[in-house]
Amino acid sequence: DAGVIQSPRHEVTEMGQEVTLRCKPISGHNSLFWYRQTMMRGLELLIYFNNNVPIDDSGMPEDRFSAKMPNASFSTLKIQPSEPRDSAVYFCASSSTLGLAGGRDTGELFFGEGSRLTVL
Amino acid sequence: AQSVAQPEDQVNVAEGNPLTVKCTYSVSGNPYLFWYVQYPNRGLQFLLKYITGDNLVKGSYGFEAEFNKSQTSFHLKKPSALVSDSALYFCAVSFDRGSTLGRLYFGRGTQLTVWP
Numbered sequence: 533d534a535g536v537i538q539s540p541r542h543e544v545t546e547m548g549q550e551v552t553l554r555c556k557p558i559s560g561h562n563s564l565f566w567y568r569q570t571m572m573r574g575l576e577l578l579i580y581f582n583n584n585v586p587i588d589d590s591g592m593p594e595d596r597f598s599a600k601m602p603n604a605s606f607s608t609l610k611i612q613p614s615e616p617r618d619s620a621v622y623f624c625a626s627s628s629t630l631g632l633a634g635g636r637d638t639g640e641l642f643f644g645e646g647s648r649l650t651v652l
Numbered sequence: 653a654q655s656v657a658q659p660e661d662q663v664n665v666a667e668g669n670p671l672t673v674k675c676t677y678s679v680s681g682n683p684y685l686f687w688y689v690q691y692p693n694r695g696l697q698f699l700l701k702y703i704t705g706d707n708l709v710k711g712s713y714g715f716e717a718e719f720n721k722s723q724t725s726f727h728l729k730k731p732s733a734l735v736s737d738s739a740l741y742f743c744a745v746s747f748d749r750g751s752t753l754g755r756l757y758f759g760r761g762t763q764l765t766v767w768p
Binding site for chain 2: 536565574575577580588623625640641642643644645646
């Protein structure tokens with residue numbers, strides 16, 4: 533299995549530009565998560581999807597951020613317009629239900645390598 | 653509210669010595685507990701988890717963790733540290749909410765440095 537694939541690995545852009553980060557989850561996984569990591573704030577959950585449906589987007593910083601999951605094998609996180617304070621490493625992660633009683637997802641996540649965003 | 657605390661930002665230990673990375677949690681309901689490791693410029697990698705059963709959980713690379721319900725702790729341990737264990741370690745908690753989805757709550761991470 534190729535694991536969770538993110539692109540681009542590195543992005544440098546200027547303030548005001550649109551940024552699109554992409555993620556391909558592990559095949560068969562039905563939950564997808566977008567995280568942001570900074571030194572100041574640590575690891576923050578931005579949004580997560582279950583069966584392609586957004587479940588909780590309360591971590592999305594503001595309207596400049598949007599995320600979509602048009603199908604089970606692809607998701608995007610878009611920032612428009614970007615600002616210097618958006619500079620961070622953005623991680624995508626996926627998971628699946630483990631077949632426990634009730635089909636509960638106990639949360640074992642598989643992370644991609646991250647997209648390092650620098651906004652000048 | 654659900655939360656995870658890692659009280660130490662850094663842990664330093666000599667190679668060959670035992671190591672402990674501390675974690676305490678607060679959840680509503682039964683906790684599911686996890687440890688992840690992050691090497692420089694990499695994503696987080698799963699180490700081990702506690703769902704139910706034995707309080708002592710064994711995971712990858714010789715790590716283990718002990719679930720202590722009365723102290724709401726899930727400390728990560730290894731009997732003999734290696735220099736290659738140096739990395740950032742995250743504790744995380746989910747909980748039984750009776751649905752098909754449970755998000756993870758992560759601690760802020762503990763930087764482990766093992767010196768030769």
